[in-house]
Amino acid sequence: MNGAPVFTGVGVVAPTGVGTGAHWSAVLAGEGALAPVDRFDVSGYPVGVAGLVRGFDAGACLPGRLVVQTDHWTHMGLAAADLALDDAGADPAELSEFDLGVTTASSSGGTEFGQHEMERLWAQGPGHVTVYQSIAWFYAATTGQISIRHGMRGRCGVLAAEQAGGLDALAAARGDLRDGARLIVTGGTDASLCPYGLVAQITSGLLSPCADADRAYLPFDVRAGGYCPGEGGAMFVLEDPESARARGARAYGRLTGHGATFDPQPDPWPGPPAPSYAPSGEGLWRAVEIALDDAGLAPADIDVVFADASGVPAADRAECRVIRTVFGPRGVPVTAPKTMTGRLYAGGAPLDVASALLAIRDQVIPPTINVTEPADAGIDLVGAVPREARIRHALVLARGHGGFNSAAVLSA
Amino acid sequence: MELTLADLRRIMRGCAGADESADLDGDIAQVPFADLGYDSLAVLETTSRIEKEYGVRIPDEVAADLDRPAALLEYVNGNLTGV
Numbered sequence: 390m391n392g393a394p395v396f397t398g399v400g401v402v403a404p405t406g407v408g409t410g411a412h413w414s415a416v417l418a419g420e421g422a423l424a425p426v427d428r429f430d431v432s433g434y435p436v437g438v439a440g441l442v443r444g445f446d447a448g449a450c451l452p453g454r455l456v457v458q459t460d461h462w463t464h465m466g467l468a469a470a471d472l473a474l475d476d477a478g479a480d481p482a483e484l485s486e487f488d489l490g491v492t493t494a495s496s497s498g499g500t501e502f503g504q505h506e507m508e509r510l511w512a513q514g515p516g517h518v519t520v521y522q523s524i525a526w527f528y529a530a531t532t533g534q535i536s537i538r539h540g541m542r543g544r545c546g547v548l549a550a551e552q553a554g555g556l557d558a559l560a561a562a563r564g565d566l567r568d569g570a571r572l573i574v575t576g577g578t579d580a581s582l583c584p585y586g587l588v589a590q591i592t593s594g595l596l597s598p599c600a601d602a603d604r605a606y607l608p609f610d611v612r613a614g615g616y617c618p619g620e621g622g623a624m625f626v627l628e629d630p631e632s633a634r635a636r637g638a639r640a641y642g643r644l645t646g647h648g649a650t651f652d653p654q655p656d657p658w659p660g661p662p663a664p665s666y667a668p669s670g671e672g673l674w675r676a677v678e679i680a681l682d683d684a685g686l687a688p689a690d691i692d693v694v695f696a697d698a699s700g701v702p703a704a705d706r707a708e709c710r711v712i713r714t715v716f717g718p719r720g721v722p723v724t725a726p727k728t729m730t731g732r733l734y735a736g737g738a739p740l741d742v743a744s745a746l747l748a749i750r751d752q753v754i755p756p757t758i759n760v761t762e763p764a765d766a767g768i769d770l771v772g773a774v775p776r777e778a779r780i781r782h783a784l785v786l787a788r789g790h791g792g793f794n795s796a797a798v799l800s801a
Numbered sequence: 802m803e804l805t806l807a808d809l810r811r812i813m814r815g816c817a818g819a820d821e822s823a824d825l826d827g828d829i830a831q832v833p834f835a836d837l838g839y840d841s842l843a844v845l846e847t848t849s850r851i852e853k854e855y856g857v858r859i860p861d862e863v864a865a866d867l868d869r870p871a872a873l874l875e876y877v878n879g880n881l882t883g884v
Contacts, residue, residue, distance in 0.1 A: 452818075452820040453818040453819050453820035454817055454818040454819060454820055454838060454839075454843070455818070455820075456818060457816070457817065457818035458817075458818070458842070458843075516849065516852070516853060517853075519816070519846060519849075520842050520845045520846045520849065521842060521846065523842070524842065
């Protein structure tokens, strides 16, 4: 491959909207999408609000036989992939099947589907568990279903690194293109807003119990106290630049840099939210350095940082320390549009990448909402109003629970 | 008690779903499941339902050879234990 791979298609299924246009309009308008979980009775669960995808009808955009055999998380992934391929004007049937691949990120797999099957197992017996459980639960199900649906038979895979996986999936897709593939569908979605999924997340102790959507998820704020979960994400068509040019595809931008590190944890690990949890941020710093070096850029070349925005105070402090160290005090605009959606796990970083590409296209930094009392004056945090700016290079940060740190550079 | 083609259509639609790419309404008795758009998992899901509804055991190795509706109907109806 000559040069950096290009994003030629973007597909979004997120709490902010189904479709890239709907998502971006909502983001620029600062429309928060956090709301009480209304899928089941959550009274008694220590959770407040979450980022729910509204107006998504799997039956309307996917074949009936596909809908029954896989989870809501895969439904959204399939729909986002369809949107991305359509946006790219790419028809996989017209390309050689082994030149095409799929690499997505997943953090929890087919949680809701699996929960229903476990209910049947215990209430009725093993003979009542659907055979589709065998293909619906595992992390690679979305990759597999996209691959089968579109006949993309080159290298396929999945990255599981919690919220950081979404950036690592893009890097893996870039690797596939370097190895000779022409077009990869990549990105990620996640969905765990069901009883089983929420209970699993509650055990981390990081979910905000606040029921007020305007106060529940306040990363970088003096009042920060955890985060809100969300579902959905984004999928992309990532192509070899010459291949894209040859078919006249429009490019949103390029993936020019990536870095990933892992923080070794002491044993026993106090972990968040223990008071002794005080990450240094060194792992994230190293990931940023690797990504910038990979892109051949200096910190001064970066025009905006899309923050990981944990909402856990100690992790927020570590991220601020990294940003100040690399860019200097108030050295770069920082934003967290995920304040409107919550943290989408494997869909989170891809959604940030989608927003970053649109920021590059429209030369505007999307807002961060509800953070009215910033804790660190050394960070230039974009407020609740979009900020017009010249954007050539954007840095996206993502940290995954357990010690994953990833950074990616997107360029015009 | 007998498994009819109409019963089979109902069960297939109910457990494996249906859509515009597969027309189950026609004369499908001799059409291979694969051509109807129902893969091996869909057939396993279908036989699992039939086992529960009709009390006929359909081992996986037998199911693998029942490649079309007519074959499945013949096997099930030939093994009903008149209850």
